[in-house]
Amino acid sequence: MCSYNKxxxxxxxxxxRVAKHCHFAxxxxxxxxxxxxxxxxxxDEPQELCKDCVRQ
Structure with missing residues (x-):
């Protein structure tokens, strides 16, 4: 089971974002x-915009 950070x-x-790959990955x-x-x-990142919003 892969682990992710939200x-x-x-x-x-x-x-x-991937925190840890499982055995198969x-x-x-x-x-x-x-x-x-x-x-x-x-x-939370209260001071940052996501990549899509930065491009706009």
Missing amino acids: ITFFCKHFEY RNDPGHQCFGAWSVKREW
Whole structure:
């Protein structure tokens, strides 16, 4: 099971970033995970906008 961090930005958009790959994803050349996953940590970034909002 892969673990992700969930980051919520000032614009209320959120992003998942890989915290830890599962056994299968570590061994896959593209690090693809086709199984279950979970959110390991969540935090807010109250001073930052997401990448999409910065581009606008």
